[in-house]
Amino acid sequence: MKVAAIAAVLSAALAAATNGPIDGPKPRDIGIALFRGWQPMDVFGPIEALWGLGLSQPINIYLIDEDGGTSEIKPLTPFATNSNTSATVLVDYTFASAPPLDVLIVPGGAGTRNQANVQPVIDYVAAVYPSLQYLISVCTGASILARAGVLDGKRATTNKRSWAFVTQFGQRVRWQPKARYVRDxxxxxxxxxxxxxxxxxxxxxxxxxxxxxxxxxxxxEWNKVGANDDKFGKLYGLW
Amino acid sequence: MKVAAIAAVLSAALAAATNGPIDGPKPRDIGIALFRGWQPMDVFGPIEALWGLGLSQPINIYLIDEDGGTSEIKPLTPFATNSNTSATVLVDYTFASAPPLDVLIVPGGAGTRNQANVQPVIDYVAAVYPSLQYLISVCTGASILARAGVLDGKRATTNKRSWAFVTQFGQRVRWQPKARYVRDxxxxxxxxxxxxxxxxxxxxxxxxxxxxxxxxxxxxEWNKVGANDDKFGKLYGLW
Structure with a gap:
């Protein structure tokens, strides 16, 4: 095989590996697991991307938490400034009543600092993970996955400013400090x-x-950066 | 004055012009005007930034709309894919009951395409603008500002994919196609x-x-781009 032909085959294989799509049935039902003190963009950034996906692909998203009803950004302890930057969303299902999910998204936020506050989400992740096609965490949401044990032996990343807090929960996780996101x-x-x-x-x-x-x-109009294109780990002294 | 001294003065002046802060009282009470069919990140992207601001500065945010109660992302017409990517937030005040505001943020979204749906927001913007310190629009929210007449004679920008839709409402607006954002x-x-x-x-x-x-x-962990650093206007053939 000529060098050019080898290069073409390698190029095609690389393109297939990085540009998808994968074969097989596509996920459709996507849950977002909430708790008091979730970070606004951890939830609504993904919702925006899923909104755009929903224009061309049939998907459903569900906001779920322990109790149903409502869920608020407001942290458990007030800001020192006495600022009120809260917002509250309606929850669609409880963990017990949620329909079968193909995908679960777990956000982070100040609420992850309180173990009792997120214990129901930790338990839910541990219980539902075996039936999911995909599990996605944002930011300190990785601490919930780590506490649920589903990251053991896997590569993972998390919020760079909260690195020490999150990684304490995953002694058996192969934490990646230089990453925008990681798939394992x-x-x-x-x-x-x-x-x-x-x-x-x-x-x-x-x-x-x-x-x-x-x-x-x-x-x-998102200025996308790649999986390895991270500058914040360095800013926070992680590499 | 030596050249180096002149350069230092010019440099300091430029730094002051571009890096603030401005003098005078700082805004504190920030309203976000909602309507059915707002875009998720148009609202929660700014809320995330304001959440971060609230850690060091005393601010309050209020979600307001015509009726109070709840406000949902869900557009007036369903997606062709039958996707359901909605979410619903609790509203803090009606336009009539809102406290005095220093700042109003007006998001965009599919709901701006329906005149009756956004007429209450248009009327509110026209009424409240004279009492505001700052008015901020995101995305097709500029169409609401244009319809309220407050952009007349000013430079402004908007969503690049929806350029023709929005700019039809602002014949007297100096629309800027190459801009990430514009202050006038x-x-x-x-x-x-x-x-x-x-x-x-x-x-x-x-x-x-x-x-x-x-x-x-x-x-x-935001990869910030500057006011003039826009690539989407070109992508959509505007320049």
């Missing part, structure tokens, strides 16, 4: 807050292909 | 969806200075 098998973990959008866009590319992902990115 | 006097308009975060971060820099803005940007 069917689990996608992302760096802090905004990185959730890049991670979900990367996941959309993996599942539905780069044409769909690029369309969603452009609708959002 | 006390009105800040931003390009599509994600650009709202860059615009709000630019506004935070203007009001509170670059130290505060950079801190918020880094907490968000």
């Amino acid at each position: 098998r069917n689990i996608w973990t992302t760096s802090g807050i905004s990185a959730g959008v890049d991670g979900v866009l990367g996941w959309i590319e993996y599942v539905w292909g780069s044409n769909v992902s690029t369309e969603v990115t452009n609708v959002m | 006097r006390n009105i800040w308009t931003t390009s599509g969806i994600s650009a709202g975060v860059d615009g709000v971060l630019g506004w935070i820099e203007y009001v509170w200075g670059s130290n505060v803005s950079t801190e918020v940007t880094n907490v968000m």
